Amino acid sequence: MRNGQIERTLKRVLTLSFSAALAWCIPVVASAQQARPASPSAPASVSANEQSVRDAIEAYRKAVDLGDTEAIAEFWSPEADYVDYKGRALKIHTPTIRERTQSREDGHIARQAPKTETLAVRFITPDVAVEDGTIERSDAPGDHPKLGRYCAMWVKKDGRWLIDGVRESLYRAAAGANKFQDLDWMIGDWVAEGPQGTIQVSCTWGPEKAYILRHLKVEPKGEEPALSATQWIGWDPVHERIHSFVYDSRGGYGQGIWSKDGDAWTVSTSGVLPDGQRTSATNFYSRVDDNTAIWESVDDQIEGRPGPDVRFRATRKPAKK
Numbered sequence: 001m002r003n004g005q006i007e008r009t010l011k012r013v014l015t016l017s018f019s020a021a022l023a024w025c026i027p028v029v030a031s032a033q034q035a036r037p038a039s040p041s042a043p044a045s046v047s048a049n050e051q052s053v054r055d056a057i058e059a060y061r062k063a064v065d066l067g068d069t070e071a072i073a074e075f076w077s078p079e080a081d082y083v084d085y086k087g088r089a090l091k092i093h094t095p096t097i098r099e100r101t102q103s104r105e106d107g108h109i110a111r112q113a114p115k116t117e118t119l120a121v122r123f124i125t126p127d128v129a130v131e132d133g134t135i136e137r138s139d140a141p142g143d144h145p146k147l148g149r150y151c152a153m154w155v156k157k158d159g160r161w162l163i164d165g166v167r168e169s170l171y172r173a174a175a176g177a178n179k180f181q182d183l184d185w186m187i188g189d190w191v192a193e194g195p196q197g198t199i200q201v202s203c204t205w206g207p208e209k210a211y212i213l214r215h216l217k218v219e220p221k222g223e224e225p226a227l228s229a230t231q232w233i234g235w236d237p238v239h240e241r242i243h244s245f246v247y248d249s250r251g252g253y254g255q256g257i258w259s260k261d262g263d264a265w266t267v268s269t270s271g272v273l274p275d276g277q278r279t280s281a282t283n284f285y286s287r288v289d290d291n292t293a294i295w296e297s298v299d300d301q302i303e304g305r306p307g308p309d310v311r312f313r314a315t316r317k318p319a320k321k
Contacts, residue, residue, distance in 0.1 A: 053121050053129045053154055056161035061116070077155060077162040085148060085168045092163075116150070127156040135168070146171035146240070172237060179235040179242070180212065182260065185290065187212070188319070192295060192312035197221045199312065210234065250274045256283070277303050291316040 063071035080092040114137035131152040149169040190201040197220040211234035218227045229248035236243040242258040254271025264286040284296040293314045300307035
């Protein structure tokens with residue numbers, strides 16, 4: 001195998017994917033009851049008026065937890081509005097709630113409620129209160145949770161506290177979220193055989209499981225020397241996605257952006273070979289079972305020139321005793 005072919009194979013292998021809104025705004029000031037006391041958090045001593053606001057907040061949370069759209073609608077004032085984390089202003093009224101929420105046949109919201117926590121309640125007047133809090137939500141089951149802030153305006157009308165407006169902040173990845181929950185099974189040692197040679201791979205956790213460290217060694221067929229590389233697989237909190245960087249023993253480097261596609265991961269890669277030529281490819285990683293996986297790379301290009309597709313079958317090595 002010529003040096004250029006070795007570099008191309010290594011670059012393709014190194015950047016493989018080895019690891020891989022109104023319906024939500026309605027319950028923005030409510031949260032699931034998990035890991036929360038039966039009554040809302042409050043200072044040791046609060047006024048009767050503040051406690052009445054906190055009682056209303058808790059009652060609204062319960063309505064959201066039950067997914068009861070009728071009860072949810074009763075907590076919004078006729079003039080209520082909502083500005084979501086993208087800056088979109090929406091008018092909230094009962095028909096909107098009934099039409100926009102995803103409901104089961106029994107009239108209850110089907111999707112999981114977000115979790116919120118009230119941080120403070122302060123009064124503008126005796127009949128106007130502001131609730132500040134945090135909200136944690138997932139866009140779909142199994143997704144990584146996102147954390148944001150909200151500010152809710154409560155007004156007292158005919159003896160009842162109602163939501164008159166909500167303002168929501170930008171979301172970010174929730175602290176402590178397991179951003180690698182779909183990738184952690186790959187930790188361990190692997191070997192892959194292909195027509196170009198053998199690839200030895202070792203994956204370990206970084207400190208606090210903040211990233212995955214991947215060591216690779218490519219042993220080409222013939223008399224060419226082995227090549228090695230180290231890859232860091234981590235979470236990009238700005239774009240909320242998995243991002244990887246790799247450096248090899250010959251001076252090349254690359255990066256990959258990962259997205260999940262069913263049971264497989266797709267990685268859009270780009271890199272630079274030691275001679276300065278730019279590369280790109282689309283890589284796939286498909287898990288067969290706990291001990292077997294398929295690595296593939298297609299659309300390989302070096303300075304715009306296409307190359308052949310690559311496919312490896314990887315097998316987990318037995319754990320060391």
